[in-house]
Amino acid sequence: MMTSYGVNTLISDSGVIRYKIVTERWDVNTVKQPTRWTFERGIFFEQFDEQFHVEAYINADTAWYYDQLKLWELRGRVHIRNVNGLVFDSEELFWDGIKHEFYSYKFSKVVTPERTMQGTYFRSDEHMSHYEITNSVGSFMAEDIDGSQSSDTAQQQKDSTQAAPPVRQAATRHKATQKSIFTTP
Numbered sequence: 084m085m086t087s088y089g090v091n092t093l094i095s096d097s098g099v100i101r102y103k104i105v106t107e108r109w110d111v112n113t114v115k116q117p118t119r120w121t122f123e124r125g126i127f128f129e130q131f132d133e134q135f136h137v138e139a140y141i142n143a144d145t146a147w148y149y150d151q152l153k154l155w156e157l158r159g160r161v162h163i164r165n166v167n168g169l170v171f172d173s174e175e176l177f178w179d180g181i182k183h184e185f186y187s188y189k190f191s192k193v194v195t196p197e198r199t200m201q202g203t204y205f206r207s208d209e210h211m212s213h214y215e216i217t218n219s220v221g222s223f224m225a226e227d228i229d230g231s232q233s234s235d236t237a238q239q240q241k242d243s244t245q246a247a248p249p250v251r252q253a254a255t256r257h258k259a260t261q262k263s264i265f266t267t268p
Contacts, residue, residue, distance in 0.1 A: 085111040103129040122146040126157075139165035139211070143176070153180030161187075169211050170194045176205075183209045191216065 087109045094102040107124040128141040144159030155178035163171040173191040178184075184207060191205040193216065202219030 084114060087111075099133055100135065101131055103131070117149045117151050120148040120150065122148075137166070139163060154178070155180070163211065165211055167212070168196045171205075171211065173205065178209075185209065185211070185214075 088107065090104065090106045090109045092104050093100050094104065096102075105127040106122045108122070110121040110123070112119055112121060122143075123145055125144050126142070126146040129137050130139045130141075132138050140163070141157070142160070142162045143157035144161075146158070147156045148154070149156070155176075157176040157178070159174060161171070161173045161176045163169070163176075171191065171193050173187050173189055175189040176185055176187045176191075179186070185205070186207070187205040188203070190201065190203055193200045193205070193214065200216045200219055202216035204217040205214065207214035
C-alpha cells in the first residue's frame with residue numbers, strides 16, 4: 084500500500100490535461116480486491132476542456148476509485164457544478180468510466196437555471212446534459228412537460244392566474260364560541 088499526503092496532481096488523457104485532483108490523503112491499495120485508490124479525507128476534482136478552461140468541479144467528503152473497474156464511488160456531501168449552471172448535490176454518486184455515466188441511489192438534488200429537481204434515483208451522462216431522476220419532485224415550466232404550448236398560450240395562462248387571486252372563505256363562529264372571552268368596559 085502506498086500513501087501520499089497533500090496531493091495536488093494533474094491527470095492527462097491522450098496527452099491532454101483533463102483533470103486536477105486535490106486531496107489531503109491518497110492511499111493506493113493493490114492488495115485488496117478489487118484494487119482501489121482511497122481518499123478518506125475528501126477529494127476535489129476539476130475537469131478541463133482542450134484549452135484548459137474549467138468545465139466542471141466535483142467535491143466529496145470521501146471517495147474510492149476502483150482502477151480495474153474504472154469506477155469512482157463518492158460519498159458524503161457530493162457537490163458538482165458545471166459551466167452550464169447545473170448544480171448537483173447528494174450523499175452518494177458513482178461515476179462509471181466504462182459506461183461514461185453518473186448514477187446515485189440516494190436522495191439527489193439537481194438545480195439548473197430553468198428548473199429544480201429532486202429524487203431518490205439519479206442517472207446522467209458524464210457531461211450532465213442528459214439526466215433522469217425517478218421518484219422525483221420538482222419545479223419547472225409547463226411547456227417542459229409536453230412542449231406543445233406556444234408562448235401566447237403560456238402568456239395567457241400566466242395573465243389569467245394573476246388576474247384572479249384565490250379568495251379565502253370568511254371565518255364564522257361556531258355555536259360553542261359565540262360568547263367572546265374579551266369584554267369591553
